[in-house]
Amino acid sequence: MLILTIIVLVILMFFGYAFLPSNINKQRFFRRTKKNTNVIYLTFDDGPSEYTEELLKLLKQYKVRASFFCVANFAKEHKSIIEMMKQEGHLIALHSLKHKNAMLQGIRETKRDLETSLEIMRELGILVHYYRPPWGDSNWYLLQTLKQKQIQCVLWDVMVQDWEAHTTPEIIANKLLARVKPR
Numbered sequence: 001m002l003i004l005t006i007i008v009l010v011i012l013m014f015f016g017y018a019f020l021p022s023n024i025n026k027q028r029f030f031r032r033t034k035k036n037t038n039v040i041y042l043t044f045d046d047g048p049s050e051y052t053e054e055l056l057k058l059l060k061q062y063k064v065r066a067s068f069f070c071v072a073n074f075a076k077e078h079k080s081i082i083e084m085m086k087q088e089g090h091l092i093a094l095h096s097l098k099h100k101n102a103m104l105q106g107i108r109e110t111k112r113d114l115e116t117s118l119e120i121m122r123e124l125g126i127l128v129h130y131y132r133p134p135w136g137d138s139n140w141y142l143l144q145t146l147k148q149k150q151i152q153c154v155l156w157d158v159m160v161q162d163w164e165a166h167t168t169p170e171i172i173a174n175k176l177l178a179r180v181k182p183r
């Protein structure tokens with residue numbers, strides 16, 4: 001009986017702390033983005049990595065500015081790439097400290113993750129205005145803290161699996177064109 005009670009309590013805690021806030025946040029985001037005009041914002045997550053420089057060259061060639069949601073620990077390791085992003089006028093935003101799922105982080109871990117990443121970004125000369133949680137998953141504490149710090153939580157409407165090993169530029173472009181819609 002005791003074990004069952006504990007299991008039920010843990011499930012309820014997870015539901016109230018992570019599952020519910022995370023999903024409400026997603027619903028709100030998708031409702032909000034419907035009001036947008038016909039603009040496509042290209043956003044790239046999980047870098048900087050060994051591919052980012054090549055991507056920056058392409059963006060420069062086509063005169064496109066994008067948004068980079070950086071993992072703070074990777075940003076620290078690729079300072080020159082961060083400088084390139086700045087010089088070329090891209091938006092640099094945050095994608096957590098080391099890409100952990102916030103639904104599986106308690107308050108203390110979430111706090112440390114966010115504070116350390118903001119500190120790293122500050123040292124790189126970046127004031128963070130936008131945050132994209134890994135996998136779009138958040139928790140109650142993270143969402144409250146972002147709100148307090150006036151950092152906007154940004155998710156996405158369209159995903160084109162450009163990270164897949166066997167994809168090609170044509171597949172990516174076709175997916176993108178098929179999935180974007182007016183407004």
Ligand SMILES: [Zn+2]
Nearest residue numbers: 045046134135
């Ligand atoms: Zn990610």
